[in-house]
Amino acid sequence: MIAPLPTHSYIHASKRLLLALFFWLIGAFTCLFAQRVEEHSCAAARITGTPILLADGITSEEHRELMRQYDMHWYKLDLGLERNALDISGSVTMYASVQANSLTEFAFELHPNFTIQRVLLDGVVCPVRRSGSEVVVVLPAIKARQDKFKVQVFYAGRAPSGAKAAIGNGLNTELAQPWNQQVTWSLSEPFAAHEWFPVKQILEDKADSVEVWVTTDVSNKVGSNGLLQRVTPMGNQKHRYEWKSNYPIAYYLISVAVGQYEEYSYQVPLPGAAQPMLVQNYLYPGALGTYKAEVDRTGEFLQLFSELFGLYPFYKEKYGHSMAPIGGGMEHQTMTTQSTFEFSLTAHELAHQWWGDEVTCADWSHIWLNEGFASYGEFLAIERLLPAQRLNWLNRSVQSALTQPQGSVFVKDSTNVNRIFSAALSYRKGAMVLHMLRHTLQSDALFFQALQAYRNEFRHKVATTRDFQKVVERVSDRSLQYFFDQWVYGEGFPVFNISWAQKGNQLFLRSQQTGSSQVTPFFTTEVEYKISTSVKDTVVVVQQNQPSQDYQFTLPGEVLSIEVDPDQWLLESVSAVQQDASVIPTDLETVLVYPNPTQDVVNLKGGQGVPAQVSIYDMAGRHIRTFVPAGSSFSIADMGAGAYILRLIYGSTYKQLRVLKL
Known part of the structure; x- marks a missing residue:
């Protein structure tokens, strides 16, 4: 969701990182939102001390069960707000249908700071009982299953303030410097929508549409x-701004921002859209002169993400920004609230429109489906538009993830x-999970096909990690249980200790791997090695399936150095890369492949009998097939002409050969 102010050109911080750091410095709260280098922490807390840990941070399970008895279709907020106050007065209308067999009570949430003046059910005044933020309306008559009804809540009060946590309160007002602009804005993620309007805070129940009317100076x-x-x-x-969205929306993405803005808008053509789309920005007076180039990048990002993920989800309406001193950004649906404009922050918040807004995590345990995906959106934009910064972004992300050797993405x-x-x-780490998945699939086309299939299946719905896993498995036609178990539900990362030695033109390499956390002591993974010799540099890709594994390569010249994961496809730590003559096997036998070149049959001679497994890769490192050979001969007649790499596993020994197919 939100992202703190960047301290580097590509930092995309956490919603209220600055606020969190402030309270950390004064000792009132320890909020380790570590290096928010391009981190956008989407959420916020209203933790002022030791919180009562309930299902959503504020609401009892009993009350949530009452709210699950109906399906929310529509919100209409009709409120009075000013740019310099937290006072709210007005009404919220909720249109819903009964999901239980019958409904006698209508439950919602509203902070106790607000006085409920009256509640109408289809125009009839109803009695209300309250306990903290939990509100129950007693219906005048029983509603049957599938009955539709309208509840209108009239209320007034001052929104709470002073939350000592990551992102402040549900409604905030502050003077934006150096612009000297007072702004009032909302930030409801994850549990704070009730701090400014009556609401059902359950992720799985998206409203079908929303209207936001605000009367102001x-x-x-x-x-x-x-x-x-x-x-x-x-x-x-006074005048009244009347906004309407006809797309499904999660409760925490409903938003307002009130200020003395200047509007800067333009149209962007999108691939697959019949008409150009509106990009509408509400900026501080004078801010356009500073940020125009970065604001204009939004058009490039919209076109790129529409190409990679599919057409922008809300193209029939708009995308844009409202500025507020939020300390980063918050991906409010169709109009992000953002404090500043820089490459990674703007890309991150826009990527959220697909990942978080259109497809939303089913509960906050799966937040990486929002934040990890949006963070990887930053990388995809950098990879395409600022390719020289590719490794810089990856290295920063890896270094950030390595600060947590314990703990799971889940x-x-x-x-x-x-x-x-x-x-x-x-x-x-969530972003790196996607990056590693992309490498595991060995095909960008397949990776983006999987993302689009996931998006299409869960469009305007909620999803879990296992939902995403099933889609990727279906698209790739392979099991990825091991991948998600170790990288999302497991903890930590692999730590490599590499030993190697050379004999003639043979390089022997031993990889010993341990996990940074005992919860996940070993990671099955592919690893790239860059081997520099006196003749040339070679990058090889190997599969590590056990904690200690030996590999053998035929290379020209003297080995000068070995680098693990040179292109940063893997989240890992390397404890040592050292020469060690003991890795040369005493029973060393050469393996030969013949005829070479061949039109059909490949024969193997030597080694330790029939290999346990044969994997075939093209010269770009793309995986072709893996199989268990029945003997020392097999056919490659169905493969196209060209050079291929054979990777043979004999027990714990790995050998690599090249074959030319005519």
Whole structure:
């Protein structure tokens, strides 16, 4: 969700990193949102002390069960707000249908700071009971299953303030410097929507549409979701901004931003869209002169992500930004709230429109499906538009993830807001999971096909990690249980100790791997090695299937150095790369392949009998097939002409040969 202000050109921080660091410095709160280098912590907490850890951080399971008895279809917020106050008055209308066999009570959440003036059910006044933020409306008559009904809540009060955690409160007002602009804005993730409007805070129940009406001083503009329908004069130097979105929306993505904005808008043509799309930005007066180039990048990002992920999800409405001193960004649907503009921050928040807004994590334990995906969106934009910074981004992400040798990407305690939005785990390691999956599939076309299939299957819905896994397995036609078990549900990362020795033109390499966490002591993974000799540099890819594994390569010249994972496809730590003559096997036998070149049959001679496994790769390192040979001969007649690498496994020994197919 949110991202803190960048301290580097590609930092995409955490929603309120600056605020968190402030409280850390004064000792009031320890918030380790580590190096938020391009980290955008999407969320926020309202933890002011030791929190009561309930299902969503604030709501009892009993109350959540009451809320699950109906399906939310539509919100209409009709509120009075100003740019310099947290006072709210107005009404929220909720249109819903009964999912239980019958409904006698309608439950929602609203912070106790607000006085409920009256509640109407289809125009009839209803009694209300409250316990903290939990509100129950007693219906005048029983509603049957599938019955539709409308509840209108009139309320007033001052939104809470002073939350000592990552992102502040649900509604905030602050002076933005150096612009000297006062702004009021919302930030509801993960549990704070109830701090400014009556709401059902359950991720799986997206509203089908939303209207946000805000009456404010005529000097203000109001940014929100969807398209601006009209600005209606209200008298007394007030006017009303009326926004509407017809796309499904999760509760925490409903937003407002109120300030003395200047509008800067333009149109962007998108692949697959019949008409250019509106990019609408509400900026501080004078800010366009500073940020125009970066704001304009939004068009490039929209086109790139539409190419990679499929057409922008809300293209019939808009995308844009409302500025607020948020300390980063928050991916409000169709109109991100952003404090500044720089490459990674803007790319991250836009990527969220696919990953988090259109497809939303089913619960906060799977937040990496939002944050890891959006973080990887940063990388994809850099890879395409700023390729010289590719390794820089990867190295920073790896270094961030390595600060957490324990802990899983999957969030075991989804009531702990600081853990949900861990920069190292949910953002950086989450992004590296996608990067490693891309390498494991050995095909960019297959990787993006899987992302688009996942997006299409869960469009405007919620998903879990296992849902994503099943889609990737179906598209790639292979089991990836081991991959997700170790990288998402497991903990830590592999640590490599590499020993090698050379004899003639044979290089012998032994990889000994341990896990940084005892929870996951070993990672099955592919590893690249860059081997530099006096003749040339060679990159080889090997599969490590056991904690200690030996490999053998035929190489020209004297080996000068060996680098593990030179292109940073793997999240790993290397403890040592050292020469050690003991890795040369005493029973060394040469393996020959003949005839070479061949049109059909490959014969193997020597070695330790029939290899346990044969893998074939093309010269670019792409995997062709892996099989268990029935004997020392096999056919490659079905393969195209060209050079291929044969990788043979004999027990714990690995050997690599080259064959030319005519």
